[in-house]
Amino acid sequence: MTVGGLTNTASAEEKVVVAVSPLGADSNLYWTTAGAFIFPSMQTLVGNDAQTGKYDNSQLAESWEHNEDFTSWTFKLHPAAKFSGDWGPVTAADVVHSFNLHIGEDAKLSGISNFRKMEITAVDHHTVRFDLPNPTPNFLFSHAGRGSLVIYSKAQFDAEGLAGYEDAPAGSGPFEYKGREVGQSLTFSTIEDHWTGVRPEFDEIEFRWVGEPSTRLAMLSAGEAHAVTLPRDLQDDAAEPGQKVLSSSEGAMQSTMLFTGQFMNPEAEENRDARTYAWADQRVREAVNRALDRDAILEVLYGEGVRALPVYTMDPRFPGFSEEIAKGFDDAYGYDPKKAMALLAEAGYPDAFDNPEIPLVVTSLAGNPEFAQMAELVQAYLDVVGIKTQMREQDWATGNTAIRGFTADFVTPMRNAPVRPSALGVQIFFTKHASPHLDIGDPELNDLGGKLISETDPATRDEVLKAMFTRIFDSYAHIPMATVPASVVVNGDLVEGWNFPGASSSGLSHYHLIDLK
Structure with a gap:
């Protein structure tokens, strides 16, 4: 048998x-x-x-x-x-x-x-x-x-x-x-x-x-x-x-750096969001992404077999995957320091912001020793285009406490392992419907997330998910990094x-x- x-x-x-x-x-x-x-x-x-x-x-x-x-x-x-x-x-x-x-x-x-x-x-x-x-x-x-x-x-x-x-x-x-x-x-x-x-x-x-x-x-x-x-x-x-290094046939983990706070919520309470921080401006968020040479960063952090991730929690194994987004990633997020500096100038950065300095969390997590180095590499690239940063060393528990208490005012690495079904992951990391403390405060995303909860038709769910990933992608709502296979050395x-x-x-x-x- x-x-x-x-x-x-x-x-x-x-x-x-x-x-x-x-x-x-x-x-x-x-x-x-x-x-x-x-x-x-x-x-x-x-x-x-x-x-x-x-x-x-x-x-x-x-x-x-x-x-x-x-x-x-x-x-x-x-x-x-x-x-x-x-x-x-x-x-x-x-x-x-x-x-x-x-x-x-x-x-x-x-x-x-x-x-x-x-x-x-x-x-x-x-x-x-x-x-x-x-x-x-x-x-x-x-x-x-x-x-x-x-x-x-x-x-x-x-x-x-x-x-x-x-x-x-x-x-x-x-x-x-x-x-x-x-x-x-x-x-x-x-x-x-x-x-x-x-x-x-x-x-x-x-x-x-x-x-x-x-x-x-x-x-x-x-x-x-x-x-x-x-x-x-x-x-x-x-x-x-x-x-020999053997890798899993599919991605075992996704990694990203998340902007914390309800920075896309126009009505968020002052003590619960990051609207006074520079990343509340979409042009700054795009500049942050354009400033990064992901190919070089991922080579240092992970070596071979790692793919750049177009949108955190989107995965080709699950509904909602958008081939259009994947193909457009280089054009929208590709390494372009000149474009990054132009966007910052257009936004009036740093003078137009009460808090122009972007805190980057330096932390470690079991199974992800590369997280601290990820923050250091991101800082180096942001410095080149003139984005002010602050390196903030803290353990994982301290960061989670701040996020859950709605007092987080930093950019933090995050992992998704094992890779969750897209409908679950996108709700957890971007909306109020699964983990409210990670809600970025976007009314459009929260409305789409609400539809996803009650919708049971597979085709409609797929379209709702694609709309959510498109919204995250177009608004530069995070800093997607990598899809990483599990590996073992034999x-x-x-x-x-x-x-x-x-x-x-x-x-x-x-x-x-x-x-x-």
């Missing part, structure tokens, strides 16, 4: 070692973590194709359907799906049980608050239905690589309680949990004759938590690890002795390749597709 295009591979012979940064939470109870790492032994309801990242049935749901207004979603489970360790078949009761665990008071998963507003019903042994309070066309995102819900065995819980999960959670994936050394490693063994027909080329896979990137690089060079994650500034060093003597789509929170997945030499 094969599922979702996955096929049998060669017989297993060895253990694969993957060295990565330590997790934020070392726990077998997925819902108590931030959701950055789904065990290869566990499964969600919906899969992602390894090459395209599109939703597929390679996980527990054989098929799914929704009602006309997207408020009810029904999933039919693969009838052959079963848990490891003789814990029996995967049924609708397991999904309901897992759902209730994930919405508990100890849940820390991002986005889990939305699940608490839903109702779940086991329709029959292999069918489960989610009833939602609002239309949710993007519901599959939560059940795929984003991993808001992974499925645990109810039979194991009934027999052993949470202690059973903490000791050795049964999963339905092609690997079986073997054990962990807290703070050091986590090991899984390959399952013979797995219900999907998947058969990795190796007997075991071990994840080692190694904090220092230089140590991970040394492990790779010494043949102690098959694959490691490395900051991009070390990847060139890894390539010198013949190692020992070229041990690993031939590895296909993964970059659809998970960590960027890595599809461990069964690691191709050994």
Whole structure:
């Protein structure tokens, strides 16, 4: 049997070692973590194709359907799906049980608050239905690589309680949990004759938590690890002795620099917006974008395989993508310092502004060490065209506190990872409808966002999204930077390749597709 295009591979012979940064939470109870790492032994309801990242049935749901207004979603489970360790078949009761665990008071998963507003019903042994309070066309995102819900065995819980999960959670994936050394490693063994027909080329896979990137690089060079994650500034060093950098088939992250405050709201309260700041003038916002040599910046920050991003949260995998915007990016946003200086002169910058100085946040975020350097490079280019800047060092938590308190008066880097469906992302980062503290205050965008909430016709939603992205693009409402693939460095003597789509929170997945030499 094969599922979702996955096929049998060669017989297993060895253990694969993957060295990565330590997790934020070392726990077998997925819902108590931030959701950055789904065990290869566990499964969600919906899969992602390894090459395209599109939703597929390679996980527990054989098929799914929704009602006309997207408020009810029904999933039919693969009838052959079963848990490891003789814990029996995967049924609708397991999904309901897992759902209730994930919405508990100890849940820390991002986005889990939305699940608490839903109702779940086991329709029959292999069918489960989610009833939602609002239309949710993007519901599959939560059940795929984003991993808001992974499925645990109810039979194991009934027999052993949470202690059973903490000791050795049964999963339905092609690997079986073997054990962990807290703070050091986590090991899984390959399952013979797995219900999907998947058969990795190796007997075991071990994840080692190694904090220092230089140590991970040394492990790779010494043949102690098959694959490691490395900051991009070390990847060139890894390539010198013949190692290989492998990238996800699709973008795993989008990065941007956001102007904060309700700078496009003509009626915003003075203490809640940035209308007294220079970027309230569209000519200044365009000048900021024209001042940047993105090709040079992205080469320094990310190296090869990175694409300039026309509009933050727009992605060709999701509705709303505009080929017209993508093709017009160079003309509208291309590096042109003379044009930037002309726009500033037209706007009367700096004398016409009470606050001509633009604060740039220098910060770091786990998984994005390049953010501080991004701010420094942007400052250097803005300085050339005469834009006054202030470098403001602050940690991520301090910046978020200011943004959520409507006191932010700076330009800050932001990431979108895994890449959200466009309809969700654009609402979060530009309107009042999902995250009001990030609302830029544009009445047109907020009106379009309101239509998007109630509209269920796919074609109409696509047009509304295109209109939103066009408005963001034309008004220079942000500083879009890059679409970035996830990357892993492999020992070229041990690993031939590895296909993964970059659809998970960590960027890595599809461990069964690691191709050994």
